[in-house]
Amino acid sequence: MDDLLRIEDELSEEQRLVRDTTSAFVTDKVLPHVGDWFEEGTFPARALAPELGGLGLLGMHLTEYGCAGLDAVSYGVACRELEAGDSGLRSFVSVQGSLAMFPIWKYGSQEQKEQWLPRMASGEAIGCFGLTEPDHGSDPGGMRTTAKRDPSGDWVLNGSKMWITNGSIADVAVVWAQTDDGIRGFVVPTDTKGFSAQEIHRKLSLRASVTAALYFDDMRLPGDAVLPGVRGLKGPLSCLSEARFGILWGAVGAARACLEAAVEYARTRVQFDRPIGSFQLTQQKLAWMYVAVGQAQLTALHLGRLKDAGAITPQQISFGKLANVRAALDTARQARTILGGNGITLEYPVIRHMTNLESVLTYEGTEEIHTLVLGEALTGLPAYR
Incomplete structure (x- = not known):
């Protein structure tokens, strides 16, 4: 279709390369199958993640730790081409890069960054973001999930999260909880005892996307699981x-x-x-x-x-x-x-x-x-x- 306003002329050579590379991936690997994924209510995240990582699309606007370090317009162009395929595909990349990787990159300890970011950038590890709760969507400050320090210095989390993209397939969750020191973020390996996820079915939207509820039942985390660089909303x-x-x-x-x-x-x-x-x-x-x-x-x-x-x-x-x-x-x-x-x-x-x-x-x-x-x-x- 003609670009009557010549908007694409405003992109740099690097941004056009991102556009063309992402578009080719969507055309070859997504469009032939996404109608079936949508109808079946499935999304092959494990198969696609390494390919997306190989193209540098996971955490692409972040620097170091295996991230591409591209500019914001390049990230935007990639999101545009991904969602031209399907919103579920763009959601996967957005959650991985902007909601799971970004808080670790921005607020995490050096150990947290080194442990998770390279694996997430490559697509080896999948992340999710636990903020929304069953009774607190637009008002996250009212969240009921709590994290308490016990005498050993460990954190004990209790509560639940709802409508979490990638929740039931994630290797790591960034979970936000109320503490005595305000709202804090926690880096949670999903194989932690007391963590569970239940996939949400019977959706009539975003069917080519994994959506889940997360549950924390006396889930114990070490003291250094908290994101040290930020407090509050x-x-x-x-x-x-x-x-x-x-x-x-x-x-x-x-x-x-x-x-x-x-x-x-x-x-x-x-x-x-x-x-x-x-x-x-x-x-x-x-x-x-x-x-x-x-x-x-x-x-x-x-x-x-x-x-x-x-x-x-x-x-x-x-x-x-x-x-x-x-x-x-x-x-x-x-x-x-x-x-x-x-x-x-x-x-x-x-x-x-x-x-x-x-x-x-x-x-x-x-x-x-x-x-x-x-x-x-x-x-x-x-x-x-």
């Missing part, structure tokens, strides 16, 4: 900002895939002896979808450049997540109307992206929460309670 919220940045780029990929499918269908589907793309109403839909995708891409590129300049704020990331996911979901829904009945089959990517985006709209900050973030930025008045 700053820790998990900073991780979420990293992941939301990937989402605001990834949503562009899902939207673009839906638009491309709709354009191709409109060119070839004949009704009333004409391709439906020759009708004005269809062209109007396609034009507005193209505008939405272009605007979302410009937003992502601008925010990527701000991030590379070290000037991005959480409020700006909320703007991008709010605007781009909504644009992608609207585009997917409109594309579905162009495909008609064929739009609800897995022969085309549209319904898969559409249902996935319903989850993307909610996770890592609901649309309502990001709306209130912007509302507070505009008025100076918080309205969360």
Whole structure:
């Protein structure tokens, strides 16, 4: 599809290489199978992780410890191409790099970094991020999971987490818990006694993704399992900002895939002896979808450049997540109307992206929460309670 706004011209040679390499991987290894994965409710994480690691896509925006150390725009471009394949694929990479590796890289001890980051960057070890709880999603400060020090100096964790991507296949979990010293993060090997994970089934969205509930039953950890570099909600919220940045780029990929499918269908589907793309109403839909995708891409590129300049704020990331996911979901829904009945089959990517985006709209900050973030930025008045 033509790049009318010539946005791709703004990418550097290295960023284009990331784009092309990631796109080729998705085309060869994901698109031929993802419809079946979605229908079956499976995701071959163990098979894909080493390949993703070999391409340098796991923790790619981090430095040292086997990480690629690429810039924010490169990370965003990779997320865009991954989510053009499926939101579940981009979620896997986002959770691994931004939610599991990033807190260890940013706040962990040298021992924690050396133990986990090289293995996670290569795809040998898979990570997950335990923040959301059954009764505390948008209000993580109310979490009930606790970590208590006992006389030996060990930590004892009790509680549960919900909607955890990679939870039942992870080798390590970064778990956030209430302590006497505020909220702290813990690096938890998942073979620790007292840890258990139960995969969540019967999902109608993000089916090509592993989602689980985590349980901690008097789970004992050594004193040095805590992340030493952060206390309070700053820790998990900073991780979420990293992941939301990937989402605001990834949503562009899902939207673009839906638009491309709709354009191709409109060119070839004949009704009333004409391709439906020759009708004005269809062209109007396609034009507005193209505008939405272009605007979302410009937003992502601008925010990527701000991030590379070290000037991005959480409020700006909320703007991008709010605007781009909504644009992608609207585009997917409109594309579905162009495909008609064929739009609800897995022969085309549209319904898969559409249902996935319903989850993307909610996770890592609901649309309502990001709306209130912007509302507070505009008025100076918080309205969360």
